[in-house]
Amino acid sequence: xxxxxxxxxxxxxxxxxxxxxTLFNRLTCGRQHIGNWHGKTIECAEGVxxxxxxxxxxxxxxxxxxxxxxSDEEREAVQEILCRGHDVAVQVADCRxxxxxxxxxMRLLEKCPRLVVALNxxxxxxxxxxxIDERRLSEKFGVPFILVSAKTGEGVARLLSxxxxxxxxxxxxxxxxxxxxxxxxxxxxEAIEASVSGRRQESxxxxxxxxxxxxxxxxxxxxxxxxxxxxxxxxxSAPATELIDAAFSIAxxxxxxxLANAGAPEWAASLVExxxxxxxxxxxxxxxxxxxxxxxxxxxxDTGYLARIAVLLDGLMGKAGLSxxxxxxxxxxxxxxxxxxxxxxxxxxxxxxxxxMAAAPFxxxxxxxxxxxxxxxxxxxxxxxxxxxxxxxxxxASGLLTAFAFRGLFLHGGKAxxxxxxxxxxxxxxxxxxxxxxxxxxxxxxxAGTIILACSVxxxxxxxxxxxxxxxxxxxxxGMLGNAISPVFAPLGFGNWQSSVSLMFGLVAKEVVVGAMxxxxxxxxxxxxxxxxSHFTPLSAISFMVFVxxxxxxxxxxxxxKKESGSALFAAGAAVYYVLFAWVAxxxxxxxxxxxxx
Amino acid sequence: xxxxxxxxxxxxxRGFAGxxxxxxDAKPGVEVTxxxxxxxxxxxxxxxxxxxxxxxxxxxxxxxxGPLVLESHGARLALGRGQAAKIEVDA
Numbered sequence: 001x002x003x004x005x006x007x008x009x010x011x012x013x014x015x016x017x018x019x020x021x022t023l024f025n026r027l028t029c030g031r032q033h034i035g036n037w038h039g040k041t042i043e044c045a046e047g048v049x050x051x052x053x054x055x056x057x058x059x060x061x062x063x064x065x066x067x068x069x070x071s072d073e074e075r076e077a078v079q080e081i082l083c084r085g086h087d088v089a090v091q092v093a094d095c096r097x098x099x100x101x102x103x104x105x106m107r108l109l110e111k112c113p114r115l116v117v118a119l120n121x122x123x124x125x126x127x128x129x130x131x132i133d134e135r136r137l138s139e140k141f142g143v144p145f146i147l148v149s150a151k152t153g154e155g156v157a158r159l160l161s162x163x164x165x166x167x168x169x170x171x172x173x174x175x176x177x178x179x180x181x182x183x184x185x186x187x188x189x190e191a192i193e194a195s196v197s198g199r200r201q202e203s204x205x206x207x208x209x210x211x212x213x214x215x216x217x218x219x220x221x222x223x224x225x226x227x228x229x230x231x232x233x234x235x236x237s238a239p240a241t242e243l244i245d246a247a248f249s250i251a252x253x254x255x256x257x258x259l260a261n262a263g264a265p266e267w268a269a270s271l272v273e274x275x276x277x278x279x280x281x282x283x284x285x286x287x288x289x290x291x292x293x294x295x296x297x298x299x300x301x302d303t304g305y306l307a308r309i310a311v312l313l314d315g316l317m318g319k320a321g322l323s324x325x326x327x328x329x330x331x332x333x334x335x336x337x338x339x340x341x342x343x344x345x346x347x348x349x350x351x352x353x354x355x356x357m358a359a360a361p362f363x364x365x366x367x368x369x370x371x372x373x374x375x376x377x378x379x380x381x382x383x384x385x386x387x388x389x390x391x392x393x394x395x396x397a398s399g400l401l402t403a404f405a406f407r408g409l410f411l412h413g414g415k416a417x418x419x420x421x422x423x424x425x426x427x428x429x430x431x432x433x434x435x436x437x438x439x440x441x442x443x444x445x446x447x448a449g450t451i452i453l454a455c456s457v458x459x460x461x462x463x464x465x466x467x468x469x470x471x472x473x474x475x476x477x478x479g480m481l482g483n484a485i486s487p488v489f490a491p492l493g494f495g496n497w498q499s500s501v502s503l504m505f506g507l508v509a510k511e512v513v514v515g516a517m518x519x520x521x522x523x524x525x526x527x528x529x530x531x532x533x534s535h536f537t538p539l540s541a542i543s544f545m546v547f548v549x550x551x552x553x554x555x556x557x558x559x560x561x562k563k564e565s566g567s568a569l570f571a572a573g574a575a576v577y578y579v580l581f582a583w584v585a586x587x588x589x590x591x592x593x594x595x596x597x598x
Numbered sequence: 599x600x601x602x603x604x605x606x607x608x609x610x611x612r613g614f615a616g617x618x619x620x621x622x623d624a625k626p627g628v629e630v631t632x633x634x635x636x637x638x639x640x641x642x643x644x645x646x647x648x649x650x651x652x653x654x655x656x657x658x659x660x661x662x663x664g665p666l667v668l669e670s671h672g673a674r675l676a677l678g679r680g681q682a683a684k685i686e687v688d689a
Contacts, residue, residue, distance in 0.1 A: 065647035070640075099671045100649055185651075209674065213660055213667060311676040314665050324665065324676075417678030418665045419644060424674075 007048065007055040010163055013081055013108065014092035015101060016063030017423050019120040021045075022432075023092055023150035024060035027160075031439060032060055033339075034432060035301035036423045037328065039063065039346035042073040044080055051160050059086070065100075067107055072345040072353075081111060088114045088163050095125035095132060095147070096424070098196065102188045105141060106177050115143045116162045122147040123154060124426075129198045136195040151429060208425060209308070218312045223389075229300070230392065231385040233293045234373070240288035248281035270471060271460060274522045279456020282518040282528055283448045283511045286370045290444050293366050295437035297335050302428035306331060307420060314418050320400035321407030323347060324418040326356040330399065333363025334392070335440070337553050341560040348416040355403040355411060357561060358574055361553045362399035364392050366444070367510040371548045374514055375541045378533040387545075395549050398581065447511065455505045455512045459519040462501070471522055478520060492547060492583065493540030493590040503547070509554040539598045543590040550582035621666065621677075621685040624658045630687035631655050637684045648675055650685060 012020045016038035024032050028047030034040065045060040061080055062073040069075040081089070089112040093101030098119075109115055119132060137145040144162045148155035178184050212218050252273055259269045300306060306328055314324025325347055333340030340360040347353045364372075376387045462478035464471050473479055474497065481504075482497025489500055502516035514528065521531045536544065552558060552575050562571035624630050632654045635642050649670035650656065660667035665676045 066643070068643060070644060097671060097673050100647070100673075181646075181651075182653075185653075209659060209667060213664075214662075215664060307676075311665050311667065314676075314678070315663070324678075417680050418676055419648065419678060419681055420676050421648065422667070422674035422676055 007057045008087040008163075008165065009057045009059065009085065010049075011059045011061060011081065011086045011089045011112075012092055013061050013077065013089055013112075014063060015065050015094070015097075015104060016040075016421070018063065018092045018094040018097075018101070019150045020063065020092045021060055023090075023118065023120065023148070023156075024058055025432075026150045026153060026156055027058050030060075031435075033436060035298070035306070036304045036426055036428075037301065037307045038421045038423065039071075039073060039328070039343075040301075042076075042342055042345045044076060049160070051164065054164070056160075056163065066104060067111065071348050081108075086112070087165075088116060090159070090163060091115055091117045092120050092150075093117055095119045095121050095130065096128065098132075098192055099188055102137075102141075102191060103184065105143075106184060106188075109141070109143065109177070116159065117141070117143060117145045118148045118155075118159050119145055120148055120150055123149040123152055130196060131198045133195040133197075137191060140191045140194070209422070212305070212308050213311055215312065215315070218308075222309060222312060223393075225300070225305075226392065227385060227389050229293070229296045230388045232296060233289050233369070234384060237288035237292045241285050244285045244287065245281075248277060248285065252277035252281065267464065270464060271457070274463070274471065274519055275457045275460030276453065278518040278522070279460070279515040280448050280453055282374075283370060283452050283515045284445065286373065286511075287441050287445055287448075289369055289373070290366045291437050291441040293369065294335055294440040295433060297332075298433045298436050299428040299430075301332075302426070302433055304423040304425045307422050310418065310420060311422070317400070320359075320404040321411075321415070322355055322359070322400075322403050323352050323416045325416075325420055326352060326359075326403075329356060330360060330363055330396070333360050333365060335366055337361050337363060337365050337557045338560045341557065341564050344564065351407070351411040351413065352416055354565060354570070355407050357565060358406050358577075359399035359403040361557050361561075361574070361578060362395045362402065362550060364395040364549055365510070365553060366440075367554065368548060370511055370514040372545055374528055374532060375536070375545050378529040379536070379538045379541045391545060391549050394546065398550055398585065402577075402581070444511075447509065448515075451509060452512055452515045455508060456515045456519045459501060459505060459516045463520055463522070482520075488583075489547075491590070492586040493543045494536065494547075496535055498535070499544065503551075506548065507552055507555065509556070510548065513548060539590060539593040542593070543586045546589055547582045547586040550578060550585055552578045618686050619689055621656075621658070621668075621682040621687050622661070622679055624661060624687060626658050626661050629655055629657045630689075632685060632687055634686040635684060636686060637681070641681065641684070645681070645685070649673065650675075650677075656687070 012024055014020050017036065021032040021034045021041050024030050024045065024047060025034065027049040030045065030047045032041065032045050041060060041062045043062065047058050049056045049058050059080065061077040064074040064077040067078055069078045089108065091105055091108055105117060119134060125132065132147060134145040134147050146155055146159045146162055148159050178187055212221065255277065256269045256273045259272060309331060310324045310327045313327045317324045317326055329340045329343035332343050337360055340363060341357050344353045344356045344360065347356055372388055372391060376384045380387045459478060462481065463476045465477050474483060478501050479497050482501040485504065486495045486497050486500040489495055498517060498520040501520050502513045505516040506513035518528050558571050558575050561574055562568050565571065618633055632650055632652055634652060635645055635650065645651065654670060657669040658666065659669055665678050666682045668675045668677060
């Protein structure tokens, strides 16, 4: 038998948002991202599940409604089902939406005879008053049906034994399904009537839609919700931030003193203090804020609100030439732009995708927070939340403007109308949300230890060389480099060489801006705010923040743009465009501010 | 939101004398039955995957401006007005 020697390959297929990734995580102890909306998973993920001494290879596919795909991520799923081999396929079906799932079961059975159906979310179906007879469904369809709850783990062991070679290896008895569409629907209806008792009651949460989707109430509530998220990002993380800050100050001073006592050369002490501690410390203090931001964004995703935003903003997005569906990837961009660019795969037309991709890097990601916090904290301490909301809205507006211009100039047609499913509201699973946010924070910390450290040390090196030059003076290499490019930034209000150098290194990643600046000024993390407030004016601080907001987010974003659009020209053009756009926007803001007398 | 004249024109163009209404004209809160989906094959297939096909019962949750919000087989859908204008329903 095929695959008897090696691990069996098991596909998790099913319609969007039925809980495939949750089940995948449950089976493989995996780290797949999960969210309560249709189209969350956009790539196949593979993992290994151990059952005793056996191993099973589990593949998590993006959701698809049928075997005729519409968007890129569905295409990937269908290709995997039809073209690549597997030993057993598990159709994950949402208990609460059985009719459509069973219809899909019939289609799947034509292609994958070894099928096991996992009726997922059985716990919440039971709570809604539904009672499902799995045995009767199994008889009707000729394949095993098993009630499971990926969230609680109920029934998962039974599912695995049904997938094992002993039980589920044989192709299911070929049940005689009607060929005709209408008769198939009747077949499904009869099957449901025979096996499901108790009607699904409408939850009170359903009525929330009337409020949340009403434009007059919904849009202000959306903005208020976003403002709360950003505000909470700071207030909730403040105690932890202060703790890390204090730890780094002590560590920096101690390390320098230790090195001095040990008789290490002066440059080594400077490297540790100005390069390593100033660089990493100034970035790492933001880890708690990043955690809170991702936690809140993921929690919002998990409640089912995200898809509602797509409906709410459909009119606005339509004016920018995008489908309302594009709101979902763009909002993910508040966390990180790279997954946002990848998530544009859920859009139905290529034109829509390209326009949304061009707009995504304007969404202010978590990496830009450190810059905003330092500057907003130094100049606008009392209105930090308002300044941030302004920056976020400004970024989003720039993105929409870009999509609009891009659509008007290059991309005609292919405008897809909104047709999406709205997930059921649910209370977020806090544990999973916290875990995902923790993973993101870990990524951030890893970057602080690698790329940010490297850039900070490089800046330190440039700032201390050539020999004899005073640290961070105009005569150092960094000073010369900064002075060479600073005329470009002088009309924007920040012509000092330190900010020019940090902006240049910021092309690598936005977090680097703060680290590089700390190293260039030779100050610790705690001091950066005071250093900044003596070198900038409130107006030039705003201009600087706007520039940081809009110019190329990071190299990874540009790489993602190239990969997802398949065009190096598109990615390169976008990168140049972002820099020019940022320059013009900051120029207008700075000079308008000057003219108004700020 | 298209004005009533536009909607009427769209209907006339498709050859309906106004006897049956389109989904865009359905009032929120009512349950309607789909009589016909007047569209190309791709949209037809997509809508049927989402539970909108001839004979399906749909409850209209919201229909003022912007996309319609519908409920079919216990699932909520949001559907653009252009597409909803291609779905003929009973009153």
